[in-house]
Amino acid sequence: MASTHALASGMGGMRTAGDLVARMQITRGMRLTQAKEYVAGKLGCSLRDLADPVAMHDIRGELGLGRIPVQDLTYANEPGGLEAKFRIAAVLGVPINSVERFRRRAGIDG
Amino acid sequence: MERRIATRLGDGSFIELTPSEIEADLVAGSEMGAKRSKAPVLGDDEIAHLLDIFASEAKFSAVDLGDEVVLSFDGCGNADAGTPVSDLIIYQNHHGADSVELWHHDYSYKAVKTVLSFETQAMKDAQMMVVAPLNYGAMPDLGRYSMPDGPVPNWSELLPLGRIAEARASQVEAGVYATRDMVHVADAMVEAGADGLDFDTSGAAGDGDLLATLNAVRQIRAAWPEAGIEVGMAGECVLGMHGELEFEGRRLAGMWPKDQLAAATAAGATIFGPAVNVNTTKSVAWNVARACTIVKPCMAAATIPVHMNAGMGVGGVPMSAYPPTDATARVSRALVDILKLDGL
Numbered sequence: 001m002a003s004t005h006a007l008a009s010g011m012g013g014m015r016t017a018g019d020l021v022a023r024m025q026i027t028r029g030m031r032l033t034q035a036k037e038y039v040a041g042k043l044g045c046s047l048r049d050l051a052d053p054v055a056m057h058d059i060r061g062e063l064g065l066g067r068i069p070v071q072d073l074t075y076a077n078e079p080g081g082l083e084a085k086f087r088i089a090a091v092l093g094v095p096i097n098s099v100e101r102f103r104r105r106a107g108i109d110g
Numbered sequence: 111m112e113r114r115i116a117t118r119l120g121d122g123s124f125i126e127l128t129p130s131e132i133e134a135d136l137v138a139g140s141e142m143g144a145k146r147s148k149a150p151v152l153g154d155d156e157i158a159h160l161l162d163i164f165a166s167e168a169k170f171s172a173v174d175l176g177d178e179v180v181l182s183f184d185g186c187g188n189a190d191a192g193t194p195v196s197d198l199i200i201y202q203n204h205h206g207a208d209s210v211e212l213w214h215h216d217y218s219y220k221a222v223k224t225v226l227s228f229e230t231q232a233m234k235d236a237q238m239m240v241v242a243p244l245n246y247g248a249m250p251d252l253g254r255y256s257m258p259d260g261p262v263p264n265w266s267e268l269l270p271l272g273r274i275a276e277a278r279a280s281q282v283e284a285g286v287y288a289t290r291d292m293v294h295v296a297d298a299m300v301e302a303g304a305d306g307l308d309f310d311t312s313g314a315a316g317d318g319d320l321l322a323t324l325n326a327v328r329q330i331r332a333a334w335p336e337a338g339i340e341v342g343m344a345g346e347c348v349l350g351m352h353g354e355l356e357f358e359g360r361r362l363a364g365m366w367p368k369d370q371l372a373a374a375t376a377a378g379a380t381i382f383g384p385a386v387n388v389n390t391t392k393s394v395a396w397n398v399a400r401a402c403t404i405v406k407p408c409m410a411a412a413t414i415p416v417h418m419n420a421g422m423g424v425g426g427v428p429m430s431a432y433p434p435t436d437a438t439a440r441v442s443r444a445l446v447d448i449l450k451l452d453g454l
Contacts, residue, residue, distance in 0.1 A: 001421065001422065001427065001432075001433045001438050002183060002186075002201065002205045002207070003205050003206075004433075004435045004438040004439050004442065005181055005420065005438065005442045005454055006181055006205055006206035006207065007170070007172065007206070007439070008170070008171060008172045008173065008438070008439040008442035008443050009172065009173045009177075009178060009179055009181075009442040009443055009445075009446045009454060010178060010179065010180075010181040010206050010207075010208065010454075011178040011179065011180060011181070011206075011208055012178070012206045012208075013181075013202060013205075013206040013207050013208050013242060014202055014203070014241055014242060015206060018178075018180060018181070018206070018208035018242075019202075019208050019209065019241060019242035019243060021180055021208065022180045022181075022182065022208035022209040022242065022243050022453075023209075023243045023305070025180055025182075025380070025381060025415040025452060025453065026182070026209060026243045026245070026305060026306050026338035026340070026380055026381060027243070027305060027306065027336060027337070027338045027380065028380070029380040029381070029413075029414040029415065030415065031412065031413075031414075031415055031452050032179060032180065032415065032451075032452040032453065035180075035415075035452075047176065048175070048176055051175070051176070051178040065241075066241040068202075068203045069203075080241070081238055081239045081240070081241060082237065082238050082239075084241045085241060088241070095336055096305070097300060097303050097304065097305055097336065097337070098237035098238075098244075098303035098304075098305070101301075101303050102303075
């Protein structure tokens with residue numbers, strides 16, 4: 001069922017900008033159109049690009065927002081996991097709880 | 111003679127209907143939703159669009175390019191392969207989830223409180239690996255606080271005996287405990303790094319259940335201004351198990367989605383998830399038309415995202431162990447197309 005919804009109407013998660021748009025909804029309460037426009041503005045891309053895995057693969061790579069490995073297509077030398085969330089917080093201009101706590105607990109300034 | 115189209119009932123079983131019969135079901139479903147909730151019926155153009163979706167013989171249906179919405183999944187995974195943390199990675203990487211949720215098998219804030227240290231450790235560990243927004247979710251589950259599982263007298267037993275005042279007092283007392291537990295878990299999860307909390311099936315035990323949740327949301331919002339808070343409902347109309355409970359001066363019993371949304375927004379939620387229950391003896395088309403009619407008043411009024419519940423037995427998705435792809439895809443597309451939802 002989850003996969004059906006994802007294919008029928010979902011943005012595509014980390015394959016695209018779905019997680020980024022979701023973050024603006026969850027933590028900022030933005031409606032969908034507002035969230036999409038906000039993210040597109042921050043990424044410097046079109047609204048159509050947001051749900052396009054071809055476009056977003058390159059954009060996420062350039063901005064270090066994390067990419068999903070697919071078989072032999074891996075990204076060990078790119079930001080991933082919490083590293084990517086540091087980049088997402090900076091690019092979107094929103095605080096991310098796990099990033100802030102890691103920063104504080106690891107004694108990282110700034 | 112009209113062609114007959116293979117479609118589904120609300121229990122997932124196949125049925126064959128002609129396009130005229132499907133259209134009649136769509137109209138009847140909308141009229142039933144309007145009658146119960148006092149919302150307007152769907153317009154002719156909306157019925158026509160739904161008919162296009164449900165009279166198609168294609169196995170799959172999907173929204174147009176550009177109309178994709180955010181999918182916020184509750185309870186990610188089956189816990190049948192790997193760990194809860196690996197379930198989250200699977201949903202993020204393989205299912206295209208836009209947000210994910212860490213959860214415990216005993217999906218109740220009262221139960222989670224007893225294993226909280228393990229759940230918070232899992233949240234912390236997961237936040238190291240997961241990129242998508244990661245919430246923690248469970249149910250308010252007010253009934254869990256009544257005897258024999260909880261400390262307060264069981265109002266479901268008192269009500270049939272006519273002991274109304276005692277039943278009401280029990281629900282209020284249970285609500286205090288439930289709110290305390292929800293806030294306690296939320297505090298710990300935010301400290302562990304959670305992006306937000308999900309209160310799933312709010313109102314399942316009626317107005318007392320919803321009030322406990324709204325009170326918890328208010329306290330959590332005050333303590334954690336940046337946290338995401340999702341309030342997902344249990345059903346389309348709040349049952350008046352108490353009957354006189356109010357939130358910010360408005361009685362909760364009898365509330366339909368639009369008023370539920372207002373209450374959740376006032377409490378401080380960042381996402382609201384309406385739920386419309388499926389009638390298993392009616393067609394999926396009937397159920398979807400009814401669901402769209404009931405929820406549609408939310409959309410113009412919403413100032414926070416509306417993520418309609420479209421899981422097993424709600425929103426039109428059949429109530430079956432393996433919701434069939436053909437039906438689920440149609441429901442997914444229909445809800446987004448008609449309601450212009452912010453997510454599912």
